[in-house]
Amino acid sequence: MRNWYKIYKRNIYGVMGTLVFHILLFLAFLLADVDMKGNVKEEPIVIEFPDLIPEPELPEEENTEESQPEESVPVQPNTQSNMASNQRATENTTTSTDEFFDSEYMKELEAAKQLRSSVSNNLSKEVTDLKDIEMPVETTEGMDRDSIKNVIYAGESNIKYYLDNRYHVRLPIPVYLAQGGGTVIVDIEVDRSGRVVTAKARDNRSIRDKQIFLYAQEAASRTLFNSDSNAPALQQGTIHYTFVAQ
Template sequence: MKIGELYRRNVYGVIGTLVFHILLFSAFLLADVDIKGNVKEEAILIEFPEELLEPEIAEPETQEENTDQPNSEQNTNTRTNIASNRSATENTTNSTDEFFDDDYLKEVEAAKQLVSNVNNNLAKETVDLSDIEMPVETTEGMDRDSIKNVIYAGESNIVYYLENRYHLSLPVPVYLSQGGGTVIVDIVVNRQGQVVNAEPREDRSIRDKQLFAYAKEAAIRTLFNSDNSAPSRQKGTIQYTFVAQ
């Protein structure tokens, strides 16, 4: 009886005590309190779905597109550089043209014209010297002993050397050329007195090369006396002194 009465009197206290201990135990479980009273915070774990954790595999086509992109950029840069170079070249040309004045450009054109004229003259065919008329020195009616091998024509002269022979007809070309100078021609004469070969000697001091052609033509036209006792091919020389006109 005493136990029952005691229970009835303290039932609410017992229930309150039980509830308090339950709550306290639950708090210990949640807070994980150690013996010293320190609270340990538990790490919060967040789980992700497995689909999100799987790494994505890049497709080959995407890599090829990324690889081709630098080439496209290089091609674009190359075209840009070419266009810039062309523009710079055009600007330089225009600046050069503006730099020179009209007088300078006229001189350049005149020089070009002069070069063109010289080239045209050099391209022309050699003049046919056989059609050129030359004064002729003859010994017709003269005594053989009075004939000299030196012929004077004003400031010029012609001198020939052919042993025991004298001229019958000697053309004088010394006033045909614009330039001046002395040309020596080696000749070969037959027994009939005809010049069968004539070769001017080279002389670099003579600027007017036409002198050599005139001298050779005059030597070929020269006629000496015939001599059956002379060598069949007698050698000699004729020297022409040209006067500049």
């Protein structure tokens, strides 16, 4: 055991020196390898161009004088004629298209002018107010109550009203105003003083002249009946207007 210890002490420094040497040598190689890998030099790429670029060689033209007349003589007139014909076709198409749009535009413009004129004429016409229309009036002033009838004739037309225990004092007659014909029934409400408070014409589909309804309704609203303090506050009745077509 002592012999091994003596050998160890005798050679320990040599062994350590050898290990240190090999470690340093290994580090040196390692550093050299890293430096070689890290310092890679890039070589520039150089592109060289020649000083003079040779012009491409053109093939020699053979028999130029003989071939030129054959190609140029027939081609040139055909090109000009084609150009001329194409130009004429373009001009004809443009002209016909312009004429088409011009005529259509003029038609629409004329129609618009006529419509504007018609609207202007209609707007310029004065709208007649029904209150301004004068109507003949049937009155019972000075007449005996028993002689007053509820049916009034005006030519071939007639006016007839139904209102219990009341008679007319003033009864406008509108039957001559309209061109169309037919019978219009107007529902009325009359107060105790005899005034017509409300008047509404009933619909009659057989009458085409709608102005008749307005005339009948206006005439009914102008009608005046006798006063009656014993009558209902609003007494209901009807007035029938028969219009004869003119």
